[in-house]
Amino acid sequence: MTPTLRTAVAAITLATLATLAQIAAAQTLPALSDAPYPGVIQLSVDATDLDRKIFRVRERIPASPGPLALYYPRWLPGTHSPGAALAQLGGLQISAGGKPVAWLRDTVDSAAFHVEVPAGATALDIEFQFLTPVEAGTERVVVTPDMLGVQWNAVVLYPAGHAAAQIAVQPSLTLPTGWQAGTALDVASKDGASTRGTTFAFKPTDLDTLVDSPVFAGRHLQRLDLDPGAAAAGRAPVFLNVVADRASQGIISPEQLAAHRALVTQADKVFASRHFTHYEFLLALSDQFGRIGLEHHQSSENGVKAAYFTDWSKGSFGRDLLPHEYTHSWNGKFRRPADLWTPHFNTPMRDSLLWVYEGQTQYWGAVLAARSGLVSAADARDELAETAALLDARAGRAWRNLQDTTNEPLLWATRGRRDWTSWQRSADYYDESRLIWLEADMLIRERSNGRRSLDDFARAFFGAEPKRVQPLTYTFDDVVRELNRVQPHDWAGFLRQRLDTNDRPAPMGGIAAAGWKLAWSDTPSEHYKARMAGYKVADFSYSLGFDIGEAAKVRNVNWGSPAFDAGMAPGATLLAVNGRAYTEELLKEAVTAAKTGGPLELLLKSGDLYRSVRIDWRGGLRYPSLQRIDGTPDRLATLFAPLR
Structure with a gap:
């Protein structure tokens, strides 16, 4: 290195150190503003590196001179927890006008980065890589030779101090040549001129919608219409995007297609409206791509075994996944617990109502799976027996109530594996709450002499404001109020007793009221x-x-x-x-x-x-199995029968 160059490098280093010292001294995160963020963020993701499974990200963020804090999304909808893959972000470089800009990670919030936008700059140019897992392990594999999944929260930095819905983004995604993409985002154009692959430019959207609209892409992707008459009837369309390891694995029989279409029909009868402009099931059939079930307002990520369709006759295990995630479009995404709604992805969420968000979704997922024919009534009963038996063996109910398990997503971030699940408990707000909602349904049916059911609650509660897409929040009192409108009862006492007490037996009242009881056999179903x-x-x-x-x-x-x-x-x-x-x-x-x-x-x-x-x-x-109680009506048969 020549003396002149050495002097220049030293000057740059000293300037950078001075800038970092200045940033560190003024390291604060801005308060939330009601104003929209000025300008549109340009976000480009290159996902063509299948061998090394690396996503390469470029962003241009409009910015004015002075301090700026950038967030990497941390609190992710659907996970109910701080689940950011911070360790997988690498190679972060920031520049303005072609010159490097120093950055400093916040010493308290590791998902925040501080920069000083230099004088005269109008934008920051950002580059980094998202290093997806190269093999199965603690993190889910999202890239294989034949498919990939992009969650936008993993490939974006955004300016702090503004609501996500007030930040405009122009996203694009480059995929290997010949690949197709499934997403709820609207495609503006496709450009296959690049030697790297095909670039999908999506229409501008806001950051909140972007993060809620992942992409499944692959070599073998087909998009099937699950409601062919939607356009003529003025309904929002629903599509099934199937991506598979091999094209032959994605071949769907008329019977299988009919069952998935029946899911859409039966959901309409329960929820009475569609709070989306269109809905995209993203379904990956693979033994390499990581399993997933994650809800979004206008789509869902579903990763299942490669033989989902080809082994159809071998049993219905796992076929309640799509009904569960579809239900979330109404319960969790449209109707959202008030303490789970946050202005952006770095505001802590509170999970106190997960027994509704996930618990009632678990209930409707199982019911819709049976009503649509994705799961037989016999399999639905067997699955209910298995759920009841598992929860009845939860010794931890003696010390930890169900309400406390709604804190489980916050514990997942630090706990690692639980060795004594039956004593420590886990995310029991899914299945135990399902038993509680079954009991509520049976109570409504009994007291109304069969004239009303939990379906009536769902139509009113989740079908509210039929033309509305924007989330509508709810509280515990809102749930109780609607239950009382359907069937007067001490619903607050009913729910709080089951949520707050440490009762050792699992809540079996709904199964008994449906005309069945948990029984045991020396032969598994x-x-x-x-x-x-x-x-x-x-x-x-x-x-x-x-x-x-x-x-x-x-x-x-x-x-x-x-x-x-x-x-x-x-x-x-x-x-x-x-x-x-x-x-x-x-x-x-x-x-x-x-x-x-x-x-x-x-x-x-x-x-x-x-x-x-x-x-x-x-x-x-x-x-475990379920056994009929002699002399009682079979309300499970009624519950699992398709609505006409």
């Missing part, structure tokens, strides 16, 4: 077997009190179960049963033989320690 096969699990939860995952690893041990009392813990490897090498069938035989006094001794390996445990259990194999 076909639905149960398909579910365990999907999870790759050998399940002995309701007999010995544990389940076994891949490589014979003990996954979960139920608190207070026979296995727990014998000293078992998650993480051990099951090597042998009564002195013979472990297989699932061998353990089943041993459990059955123990009913008449046979031995039940397991050899476990934890680290380099080998030990034998003897389990005291004489109850045989136990798998």
